[in-house]
Amino acid sequence: MPEATGPPLPATGPPRFIMIARTPIARFIPANSKTATFTPVRPSVQDARTGKFLFDVPLPPGVKSSWQVLAAAPDNRTFVLSGWTGPDSPIRFFRIHLDEKGRPDTPVLIPEFGTDPLDLGYVIALSPDGTRLAYAFGVVGGVTVSVVDLSTGHRRDWSTRQPDMVSSLAWAPNGHDLALASSRGGLRILDVSRPGSELFGATRLVRAVEGFRPLGSVAYAPDGKTLVYAVGSAIERISVTGEEPPQVLAQLDRPRTASLTVVFSLDGTGRHLLYVEGWRSFRLDLVSGRVTSLPILVGEHQKKGGSPRAAW
Numbered sequence: 001m002p003e004a005t006g007p008p009l010p011a012t013g014p015p016r017f018i019m020i021a022r023t024p025i026a027r028f029i030p031a032n033s034k035t036a037t038f039t040p041v042r043p044s045v046q047d048a049r050t051g052k053f054l055f056d057v058p059l060p061p062g063v064k065s066s067w068q069v070l071a072a073a074p075d076n077r078t079f080v081l082s083g084w085t086g087p088d089s090p091i092r093f094f095r096i097h098l099d100e101k102g103r104p105d106t107p108v109l110i111p112e113f114g115t116d117p118l119d120l121g122y123v124i125a126l127s128p129d130g131t132r133l134a135y136a137f138g139v140v141g142g143v144t145v146s147v148v149d150l151s152t153g154h155r156r157d158w159s160t161r162q163p164d165m166v167s168s169l170a171w172a173p174n175g176h177d178l179a180l181a182s183s184r185g186g187l188r189i190l191d192v193s194r195p196g197s198e199l200f201g202a203t204r205l206v207r208a209v210e211g212f213r214p215l216g217s218v219a220y221a222p223d224g225k226t227l228v229y230a231v232g233s234a235i236e237r238i239s240v241t242g243e244e245p246p247q248v249l250a251q252l253d254r255p256r257t258a259s260l261t262v263v264f265s266l267d268g269t270g271r272h273l274l275y276v277e278g279w280r281s282f283r284l285d286l287v288s289g290r291v292t293s294l295p296i297l298v299g300e301h302q303k304k305g306g307s308p309r310a311a312w
Helices: none
Strands: 017-021 025-027 037-039 044-047 053-056 065-072 078-084 091-097 108-115 123-126 132-139 142-149 155-160 166-171 177-182 186-191 203-207 215-220 226-231 234-239 247-251 264-266 272-277 280-285 291-295 309-311
Touching: 017 065, 017 078, 065 123, 065 309, 078 123, 108 132, 123 166, 132 166, 142 166, 142 177, 177 215, 186 215, 215 264, 272 309
Parallel strands: 166 215
Antiparallel strands: 017 044, 017 309, 025 037, 044 053, 065 078, 078 091, 091 108, 123 132, 132 142, 142 155, 166 177, 177 186, 186 203, 215 226, 226 234, 234 247, 264 272, 272 280, 280 291
16 A cells, blocks of 8 residues: 655745646547547646746656646645546656746656546545545446555555545545545545545545535645535535534635636645636635636647646
8 A cells, every 4th residue: 555655745835836737729620520630738837926937847758748637745846747648548647846946847757557538537636745646537337536656656446336426635634534525425534544445435424415516626724624625616614523514715706607616726835725717817815815816828829728727
């Protein structure tokens, strides 16, 4: 079983950089063609305060373009990104580290770890020490959550055959607990150090799903005592014990065309929350309630293709 190898990477204050990831741009020429032509795109780094484009992120050998799934460690310097290797080919994952100016280093592929190109409903979370990746994906009639060691590719799985869909994963600062938000299972916590492989049998319930308000992203506060999560367009907080009613932190003002779920990234201080609508990023200060919006600027093919994802 992959185990934590060190303490959480330290938060460096308010985030300085935003990592942007998106899918290759698909074009059908002529418009009624059944075959798409794909234009590769690279991930990019943006200044978190000004929105200025800083750097394109290099892709590792064999990866032709970025994909729309990424995860960040608490230090705002360490990221795992997904990469498209071509039609009918696996999605690969790689690790990137930024220097103090936001310049990315050479990408490192995660060994022996790829996903089926048809399985695009996955979510990932990078452990606080940057050594392990949690990963959730759908299987026939159920769902699987995996933890992978980034150095060795060693992997452990938890699965259920109950129909469900995991929308988010989040590591606790202790490196042993993993929060998950799912469509039917609600907010749950998995202790990855315990034996057993049946997913819901290995988890404990924090909050059940209520009504038609879908769960979005979930994140641990830095002290590990509370979870911050999205339900509908609301951002709420609840203790990891689930013994007290949740507290509403913010009600997001989102367009009618927005997705039913909110995908966000919580920074290492636990104060700043980042989410994307279209080609703009929104920074929510959970203490003051202030929302700041910035355009998403990328180095190539500006505002082309689907809406990107962002993390810090």
